[in-house]
Amino acid sequence: MTSQTFGQTFQIGRSLLLFALAIFSTIFAIGCGGGEHRGPGDQHSVMDQIAVESKPNNNAGLSSERWLEGVVYERVEGMNLDNLDTFFVEHRTEKIERFNCSECHSEPLSAMKSPDTGKVRAHWEVELHHASADVMNCQTCHSADAMDSVQLIGGHRLSLNQSYRLCAQCHSTQAADWVGGAHGKRRGGWAPPRVVANCASCHNPHDPGFPTRFPAQVSRVD
Numbered sequence: 001m002t003s004q005t006f007g008q009t010f011q012i013g014r015s016l017l018l019f020a021l022a023i024f025s026t027i028f029a030i031g032c033g034g035g036e037h038r039g040p041g042d043q044h045s046v047m048d049q050i051a052v053e054s055k056p057n058n059n060a061g062l063s064s065e066r067w068l069e070g071v072v073y074e075r076v077e078g079m080n081l082d083n084l085d086t087f088f089v090e091h092r093t094e095k096i097e098r099f100n101c102s103e104c105h106s107e108p109l110s111a112m113k114s115p116d117t118g119k120v121r122a123h124w125e126v127e128l129h130h131a132s133a134d135v136m137n138c139q140t141c142h143s144a145d146a147m148d149s150v151q152l153i154g155g156h157r158l159s160l161n162q163s164y165r166l167c168a169q170c171h172s173t174q175a176a177d178w179v180g181g182a183h184g185k186r187r188g189g190w191a192p193p194r195v196v197a198n199c200a201s202c203h204n205p206h207d208p209g210f211p212t213r214f215p216a217q218v219s220r221v222d
């Protein structure tokens with residue numbers, strides 16, 4: 001090898017080395033700098049790793065929609081939630097026999113109620129076994145001049161589909177458990193959308209307790 005060709009080879013070798021260094025430092029810079037674009041192998045701390053791993057994965061495209069056929073639902077409101085877009089509750093109005101109430105309740109209750117207290121009541125089968133009579137009567141929940149709605153204690157009206165907000169005023173512990181998923185029941189599957197049963201799907205608001213049940217048969221030793 002002449003000294004000239006050695007010089008050329010040296011030149012080529014040096015520029016290759018510089019080129020490789022440039023690529024390497026670019027990769028290094030991307031690896032350390034742009035936090036969002038890193039892959040799971042590139043983190044430098046546990047916190048970095050958690051940040052990368054906890055990116056939303058959209059449930060791998062899974063959905064409960066097909067198990068919710070025939071279930072009518074709407075978004076949960078007024079419960080101080082962060083994720084309101086993803087939390088739904090099933091409707092009640094389609095299931096309530098006497099809805100729309102306004103078919104008969106076209107005028108305020110005072111005009112409809114007979115002063116004759118001896119007369120048979122229209123809703124004779126509705127009896128309150130809930131809180132005591134000094135705490136609760138029909139109009140604690142039903143609004144006398146807008147019977148298609150229920151009302152909060154302050155008078156704010158809600159659709160019968162939002163009666164969970166009515167219950168939540170007095171039963172905040174159960175309502176918080178319901179929001180968290182520890183009380184009540186999920187409809188459909190575990191994939192989104194998250195649709196839950198309304199309080200009134202399980203509890204009769206007029207008689208919300210469940211009777212104590214004993215096993216049908218008790219084993220005996222004679």
Ligand code: HEC
Nearest residue numbers: 096098099100101104112113114120121122123138142147
């Ligand atoms: C078929 C007609 C009819 C329908 C439908 C109807 N009501 Fe009534 N309701 C009446 C009449 C009549 C009265 C007044 C006489 C009475 O108190 O018995 C009444 C009274 C009431 C009262 C007052 C009871 C009391 O003792 O103070 C409440 C509360 C009430 N209705 C709620 C409802 C709700 C809620 C709905 C719908 C889910 C509804 N009603 C649907 C006829 C109806």
Ligand code: HEC
Nearest residue numbers: 092096097098123126128136137138140141160163200205
């Ligand atoms: C604790 C609140 C509360 C009280 C008190 C209450 N209701 Fe209701 N009532 C409701 C809710 C909520 C519904 C809707 C239930 C559902 O979603 O199935 C309802 C439904 C009804 C219905 C329709 C039932 C049906 O299946 O057609 C009638 C009638 C009714 N109430 C009458 C009364 C009468 C009369 C009183 C007083 C004796 C009364 N309610 C007291 C909350 C209440």
Ligand code: HEC
Nearest residue numbers: 130131135140163166167169170199200203205208209210
């Ligand atoms: C105005 C306040 C108030 C509202 C509104 C209310 N409750 Fe109650 N609830 C009470 C009180 C008071 C008791 C009685 C607690 C006791 O006896 O220890 C009670 C008792 C209960 C019980 C226990 C019954 C038992 O026998 O153990 C259930 C279940 C219940 N309510 C469900 C509901 C549901 C569902 C709603 C909404 C439709 C609702 N409540 C709305 C005040 C309320």
Ligand code: HEC
Nearest residue numbers: 164167168171174175178183184185197198199201202210
């Ligand atoms: C899937 C059915 C279901 C739904 C939905 C549901 N509950 Fe219950 N709830 C129950 C059962 C079952 C019990 C236990 C009854 C027992 O132990 O006797 C209960 C108990 C209760 C009690 C009595 C105290 C206790 O914790 O044992 C209250 C109050 C209550 N529920 C309120 C609510 C409220 C408010 C909602 C809506 C935010 C709601 N529930 C939704 C089924 C349900």
